[in-house]
Amino acid sequence: MDENRWFWNLIQDDFKDGNINFDGCIRLLEKMQINFNEDHLKHIFKKTIDKHSGDRISMDDFRAIYRALEHRPEFEELFKAYSIDGNILPDGQLLKFLAKEQFQTEANETTALEIIMKYEPIDEVRKRRQMSFEGFIRYMKSDECSIFKYQHRSVYQDMTQPLCDYFISSSHNTYLIADQLMGPSDLWGYSSALLKGCRCLEIDCWDGHNNEPIVYHGHTLTSKIPFRSVIHVIDKFAFMSSPYPVVLSLENHCSPKQQEVMAMCLKSVLGDKLLSAPLGGEVDMTKLPSPEALKHKVLIKNKKVGTLEQGMLRMEEDYAGEAEEVSDSDVPSDEDYPEDMSPVRSRTPSKRKGDRRSSPPPKRKIKERKIKIALALSDLVVYTKSQKFVGFEHSMQFQKCWENNSIGESQARKLARVSASQFIAHTTRFITRIYPKGSRMKSSNYNPQEFWNIGCQMVALNFQTPGPFLELQVGKFLDNGGCGYVLKPAFLRDLNTTFTPRNVGAHSRPMSLSIRLISGHQLPPSAMSKTNKADPTVQIEIYGVPEDQAKKRSSVVKSNALCPKWNETFSFNIQVPELAMIRFCVEDEVSLVNKEFLGQYTLPVMCLNTGYRNIPLMSKYGTRLKSASLFAHVWFY
16 A cells, blocks of 8 residues: 555654664654644553553554554544545545535635645655545645635735724733733843734833933833833834834833933934835825835834924923823723722822813813923824824814824723714724723733724733733734734724624624534643643633624543544624634633633634634643644534
């Protein structure tokens, strides 16, 4: 048989001395490009050598180990259903499989042949335009059979719409890599965020020694890093993962003198990357430019408007209690704190956000202040001017398209609850940034979905804090090639939209989704297990508009992390699939009330591939668990 001859030819050089030990087994699997979990491999290897004395295995033993890892019965069942003799899959039969099982109705003979040429490892079989079970395994484990649509792995959306028409991957307190009270500030926060496709970074700027601005979380014990070093890192990593514009959201606490240093630094380090004038020299801007027009540009988000005074720019009068645009998220409001919690920072009137209502502004008399911005820094603000949010009516009447608002999560949540239509009308016109409330001392995250539902572009999260909400953010921006910009649905771009999350009306495009969860493969063993075991269960969650939110859980498979089988079907009715996210979370059921996280995968519902699909799994910290996956059949009806 071709398959046997191919396998022995592939491994025989490694068995010149007769047998191999565990390290040799690892090297051979790596040479064959087989992903494996070392805990599972140790367990299988030990069971093999227990059959005979010694610590080495024969060629036959190795083949048994290889088959235990690769020859999954669920793959074999599919292969034999279309194979003519149980051994070979001709190109015509492969085409039938693609059309009937994978719902690839556009597939043709060329498609089938391309798959054979790409995945069939046995030369003789490939030349006959056929596929062996070895080739079929490689195809089923490939990205082409991932649950994430292959077409969405590259930029496919229209990138010529105004900036406000996109969801933009945004980070909060980007310089922090732990909590916001005592954690370290580190340049890694910026390089890591940029490599993950983040397009809006936050920089907390304060006066430093020797006229050199510093970056840290003001009035806390977090460590300090030089502003200049931050800009150098941004210059290096800004466009490694995406060519589309990066916004630097400056939380500017610096004196005018050090603001001038900041401006000089931005210009000298970023050079041509820095956008310092409108595109084409336009003066009367009525519409924001597109991500396409701003490719490879860095935009500065800061205060701008005012009157010139002694070489400085004096800002418009600002309520003392309204500090969002100078200090977006560092200064908590009263509602951010439980009654028994006192903030670390001083809460004097000059530092508080105070009573922030949507419209009209607070009636109580509040001492006003003037905020000075260096002209050199102001001149670098073009399309992303920070503008204090007063209210929706005020914005509709006075706000310009290039003026952006920052709103704390508590106020934004309240506005979304009582004025959803106005909020959505606002986000169709103006870039709106949402940031976490100040009482999140441990840098926890809020649910970003509720703000995507109303069209908020920059929903800023703490990238350093793992959990379901950051996983939603990561999953959201897998779409559109991971470029950091995702085009909002048409009903969140239409200036006259009638959509709201609780009244979707005519904007509903109902979709029935069915998922047959078949099996798992090489799942991470439980941390509490002394062997390679776990009692895995899978929870499938839908996030979206309130009507679409749902959770369903599989049964528990006892003591099997290597190859658990479920064969359970779950159905969901989704009213607004354009906004819906789906999360697969694998847990070890330690007890009825205690579950240990093993892995997860989150993606937009619109990115789901139909047919038999593998579901890759990510660790708690967002790294790919190379050997771990789920296997499912997905279809819409």
